[in-house]
Amino acid sequence: MSRQHIISLLLENEAGALSRVSGLFSARAYNIESLTVAATQDPTLSRLTLVTVGSDETIEQIKKQLNKLIDVVKLIDLSESFSLERELILLKVKKSDAMVQKIESLSVESSARITDDTDGYLIIELTGEKVWLDDFLSSLADEVLEVVRTGVVGLSRGERSLTV
Amino acid sequence: MELSGGEIVIQSLKDEGVEYVFGYPGGCVLHIYDAIFKQDDVKHVLVRHEQGATHAADGYARSSGKPGVVLVTSGPGATNAITGIATAYMDSIPMVVITGQVPRPVIGTDAFQEVDTVGITRPCVKHNFLVKDISDIAETMKKAFYLATTGRPGPVVVDIPKDITDPNIKVSYQYPEEVSMRSYHPTVSGNIGQTRKAIKLIKEAKRPVIYSGGGVVLGEASEELKQLGRTLGFPVTQTLMGLGAFPGTDPQFIGMLGMHGTYEANMAMHDSDLIIAIGARFDDRVTGKVADFCPHAKIIHIDVDPASISKTITVDVPIVGQVKPILLDMLAQLQSLGETFDRARIGAWWDQIDQWREADCLAYEKDTDTIKPQFVIEQLYNVTNGEAFVTSDVGQHQMFAAQYYPFDKPRRWINSGGLGTMGFGLPAAMGVKFAHPEADVACVTGEGSIQMCLQELSTMLQYDTPVKVINLNNGYLGMVRQWQEFTYKSRYSHSYLEALPDFKKLAEAYGHVGMQITKKEDVEPALREAFSMKDRTVFLDFLTDTKENVYPMIEAGKAHNDMVMAPSSKYKRILA
Numbered sequence: 126m127s128r129q130h131i132i133s134l135l136l137e138n139e140a141g142a143l144s145r146v147s148g149l150f151s152a153r154a155y156n157i158e159s160l161t162v163a164a165t166q167d168p169t170l171s172r173l174t175l176v177t178v179g180s181d182e183t184i185e186q187i188k189k190q191l192n193k194l195i196d197v198v199k200l201i202d203l204s205e206s207f208s209l210e211r212e213l214i215l216l217k218v219k220k221s222d223a224m225v226q227k228i229e230s231l232s233v234e235s236s237a238r239i240t241d242d243t244d245g246y247l248i249i250e251l252t253g254e255k256v257w258l259d260d261f262l263s264s265l266a267d268e269v270l271e272v273v274r275t276g277v278v279g280l281s282r283g284e285r286s287l288t289v
Numbered sequence: 290m291e292l293s294g295g296e297i298v299i300q301s302l303k304d305e306g307v308e309y310v311f312g313y314p315g316g317c318v319l320h321i322y323d324a325i326f327k328q329d330d331v332k333h334v335l336v337r338h339e340q341g342a343t344h345a346a347d348g349y350a351r352s353s354g355k356p357g358v359v360l361v362t363s364g365p366g367a368t369n370a371i372t373g374i375a376t377a378y379m380d381s382i383p384m385v386v387i388t389g390q391v392p393r394p395v396i397g398t399d400a401f402q403e404v405d406t407v408g409i410t411r412p413c414v415k416h417n418f419l420v421k422d423i424s425d426i427a428e429t430m431k432k433a434f435y436l437a438t439t440g441r442p443g444p445v446v447v448d449i450p451k452d453i454t455d456p457n458i459k460v461s462y463q464y465p466e467e468v469s470m471r472s473y474h475p476t477v478s479g480n481i482g483q484t485r486k487a488i489k490l491i492k493e494a495k496r497p498v499i500y501s502g503g504g505v506v507l508g509e510a511s512e513e514l515k516q517l518g519r520t521l522g523f524p525v526t527q528t529l530m531g532l533g534a535f536p537g538t539d540p541q542f543i544g545m546l547g548m549h550g551t552y553e554a555n556m557a558m559h560d561s562d563l564i565i566a567i568g569a570r571f572d573d574r575v576t577g578k579v580a581d582f583c584p585h586a587k588i589i590h591i592d593v594d595p596a597s598i599s600k601t602i603t604v605d606v607p608i609v610g611q612v613k614p615i616l617l618d619m620l621a622q623l624q625s626l627g628e629t630f631d632r633a634r635i636g637a638w639w640d641q642i643d644q645w646r647e648a649d650c651l652a653y654e655k656d657t658d659t660i661k662p663q664f665v666i667e668q669l670y671n672v673t674n675g676e677a678f679v680t681s682d683v684g685q686h687q688m689f690a691a692q693y694y695p696f697d698k699p700r701r702w703i704n705s706g707g708l709g710t711m712g713f714g715l716p717a718a719m720g721v722k723f724a725h726p727e728a729d730v731a732c733v734t735g736e737g738s739i740q741m742c743l744q745e746l747s748t749m750l751q752y753d754t755p756v757k758v759i760n761l762n763n764g765y766l767g768m769v770r771q772w773q774e775f776t777y778k779s780r781y782s783h784s785y786l787e788a789l790p791d792f793k794k795l796a797e798a799y800g801h802v803g804m805q806i807t808k809k810e811d812v813e814p815a816l817r818e819a820f821s822m823k824d825r826t827v828f829l830d831f832l833t834d835t836k837e838n839v840y841p842m843i844e845a846g847k848a849h850n851d852m853v854m855a856p857s858s859k860y861k862r863i864l865a
Contacts, residue, residue: 137472140419141407152412182599189596195416195436198472289471 159276210279294454295320301430304464311342315362317389320454337744341716343373348720356383364402375413379707383442392452415443440475479610494563503530504568513616526554537695547575552650559849581848659834666693682714682738685767712741722754746799796828
């Protein structure tokens with residue numbers, strides 16, 4: 126059975142390291158739903174978080190192949206532990222009283238807020254779990270003019286962490 | 290010691306103990322070539338095409354166990370090397386490939402002979418580096434050799450921009466004694482608990498098979514495999530890459546398995562209740578239809594690469610680590626059991642295997658006027674007393690060599706198993722000759738494959754590396770023809786080679802000895818004559834039966850017990 130996994134890696138912060146990861150996924154025909162990467166507090170390391178979907182066997186193979194890459198220092202499957210996951214979304218809508226009202230009503234349960242109001246257009250910012258964002262997006266349906274998502278990031282809760 | 294970047298490259302090779310570099314000069318490696326000119330320790334072999342350089346380095350590595358080293362220029366130099374790099378990658382051959390790159394200031398500007406070498410080679414190397422600073426060259430070289438030769442070996446590319454090899458810029462040089470990388474810790478010894486589980490399965494097995502692969506050769510564990518096989522008395526089958534690790538003439542050896550494996554090996558795999566996979570990776574040519582692979586067997590899998598475990602076939606007892614220490618551990622545990630393992634313990638299983646052997650699956654029609662390719666290989670075996678290093682290209686001749694030349698020692702059988710690279714055999718044979726100047730080296734090839742890297746005949750004359758080329762010339766791309774016969778109702782689409790050259794004259798034009806053999810009775814004398822010419826490369830063009838096929842054959846997508854047998858075998862088609 127296919128399931129979504131959030132895999133987080135510490136990667137050598139070197140040119141080409143990202144393409145080793147993305148190249149692995151395309152070469153072996155694995156799925157990437159989202160991928161996000163940035164340097165960590167240790168400038169020699171990047172942290173990469175990717176969301177992928179596959180059977181248990183495929184996910185196992187993905188993790189082994191990732192670990193095999195020389196630039197991958199450490200890896201954790203956040204879906205296997207008690208973890209916190211978040212994604213940020215920015216979306217643009219045309220301003221109207223109805224829209225402002227709608228967002229205010231949605232924000233009660235979703236933490237969405239209007240971050241920018243320029244020339245009759247609003248940018249709405251929302252952080253949360255991927256499923257909340259999906260729900261929020263579908264509730265605005267056709268009114269969304271433009272949307273950008275960061276992709277999922279996450280940390281395992283409690284003592285367990287991904288460090289060198 | 291103050292050295293330029295170009296000198297550092299060569300001094301690193303010297304400090305690494307490299308004897309030979311196979312290469313081809315060009316603009317971006319001129320500084321490095323100038324450094325080669327000024328020393329005598331590292332010898333350079335000038336090939337005629339960069340693909341030849343990689344295959345020669347590969348043959349050197351496979352036959353010696355030492356890493357092969359290649360030096361090529363940027364752009365086309367690097368792209369020509371790709372096929373050889375991918376070949377080494379698929380068979381896990383240790384190799385370090387140094388590629389020139391355009392100077393740093395012009396990288397990314399589509400400069401003359403610029404190509405993104407690191408990008409192009411990324412999917413077919415164990416790792417690669419673009420060196421950006423002269424002070425990083427020595428350490429990067431050390432890392433390259435360390436990565437190439439440890440864990441699961443493989444090719445490593447070091448891409449060096451021309452400007453950091455400038456003879457006018459010198460830095461102090463010290464080659465690192467050792468190197469460690471925080472992200473790379475290959476497993477050495479296996480988990481003892483896992484080995485214990487394996488021993489338990491071995492004790493209970495009624496129909497066991499040892500299935501060993503190229504990892505045993507690469508891991509220098511041939512002696513341990515022999516000991517294990519003999520201690521247990523189990524039948525041993527080997528993959529195309531593993532041949533020679535367990536002696537091919539040993540009565541416990543039941544032949545190669547897989548698509549062109551023996552009837553007894555494939556039937557034994559199918560009926561087995563315990564497979565002990567050692568340094569083998571369940572390649573699709575071995576497993577056939579995955580769903581029907583060894584349906585009754587528990588599987589123990591020993592491999593240095595965790596990613597090989599349960600990749601295509603889910604196994605019961607994985608043991609990750611180097612084959613040699615794991616086998617030694619198993620042998621020690623077996624000894625402490627105080628139980629007797631021998632053929633008699635699994636007598637019924639051996640009776641069954643002996644019955645399968647009676648099919649005589651490698652029988653071929655002997656009573657013909659034409660030269661059968663199998664006959665040539667058998668005569669090659671006789672003439673060389675089974676002691677030659679045999680390289681091959683890819684196709685029917687490769688399978689015939691694997692089937693009819695039993696290897697008793699590892700590193701004697703040199704072929705492109707994973708990538709299946711036509712053109713591999715001749716340059717690889719040259720590489721073997723550099724590693725073993727006194728040994729008999731034969732390149733078994735066909736009229737198709739040989740034309741893919743033929744130009745290296747010129748290199749072989751220059752460096753005096755006498756090889757015997759056994760050209761099984763049937764005028765067809767034989768394996769393609771065979772598949773077309775089986776699955777395309779004999780529509781031989783573009784598998785017939787018209788306008789073949791006169792290979793005898795061609796060999797002579799390159800300064801070698803050429804022979805054409807058209808009669809069966811001339812096969813053995815011609816081989817004897819050729820091998821008596823110790824210091825000459827001899828090209829033997831055997832005009833063989835044009836319609837011969839490789840049997841047995843498991844057609845794509847079929848199971849081990851569903852083989853097409855040779856017409857001359859006692860069994861025709863077997864469907865259990």
